[in-house]
Amino acid sequence: GIQVEQSPPDLILQEGANSTLRCNFSDSVNNLQWFHQNPWGQLINLFYIPSWTKQNGRLSATTVATERYSLLYISSSQTTDSGVYFCAVESKVSGANNLFFGTGTRLTVIP
Amino acid sequence: DAGITQSPRHKVTETGTPVTLRCHQTENHRYMYWYRQDPGHGLRLIHYSYGVKDTDKGEVSDGYSVSRSKTEDFLLTLESATSSQTSVYFCAMRQGNTEAFFGQGTRLTVV
Known part of the structure; x- marks a missing residue:
């Protein structure tokens, strides 16, 4: 079956920092x-994003289907993003x- | 709330006993799924349904059976529970090629 890899596996951020999470898929x-x-x-479903870019507040996601990856951007992180x-x-x-x-990527946002 | 609930939310059972978990949706969605979540594995598909009485196996179906006699209910049965089936079980629904919505999860412990 299709392989889905996410990186990084763990991420610790100071509140207010930005981050990028990556998802690669094999097919x-x-x-x-x-x-x-x-x-x-x-x-909770954040984005349904077969291609291109979507934004929802401080979160946005981009999928490049032809290159088999997607990125999730979190800006101005808050503790509730953990x-x-x-x-x-x-x-x-x-x-x-x-x-x-x-x-998955486990995100911890520190106050 | 997306209109999908699971019961029970927590269960402790003994090895060798049958266990049934229930998923109930009020959205008239066609597709329903059972996943299990274990550390280091993300969510893995156990069984799915694409309509009333139409079900099929997922990637980790051994030891599990399902039934869907009505659109709104999807039951997962552990025929003879084993310790390896201790896990958190999630039910999900989709109308088609759209967003998926998940229930709250059922934490099952087999002792």
Whole structure:
């Protein structure tokens, strides 16, 4: 199946700093999604982004499908941004719109 | 809230007993999924459904079965629970080639 790799695995930031999280995938995809898992375990959909760039407040994401990667930008980080960020891809050859997840980037924002 | 709930939220069970987890959605979404989350593995797909009574295996389906008799309910059964099935289980739904929404998760401990 498709391989999804995220980097870095762990990231510690001072509040107010910016960061970039990366997601690489091994095959062509129909779409890509970014999720945030908060410290209580809830998974929240941040972006549905098959290609190009989207922005939502301090967060933005860019997917370059032809080069098989996506980037999640967090600006002016806040302690509430802490948690684990996952990217998930839907392979062009998968069934039923299945999503395959990377192992995540654990972000800790220090006050 | 995205209209998807899981029950129970926590369960402790003994090795060898059957266990059923329930996922209920109120959005009339076609696709539903069961994932398990373990440290170092991200989320891995157990089973999925693409309609009532239409289900198929994911990448880690051994020891699990599912049923979907109504659009709104997707049940995951551990036929004979083992310690390796101690995990956090997430249910998700999608309408099609769109965003996925997740339930709150069920923490299962097999002793």
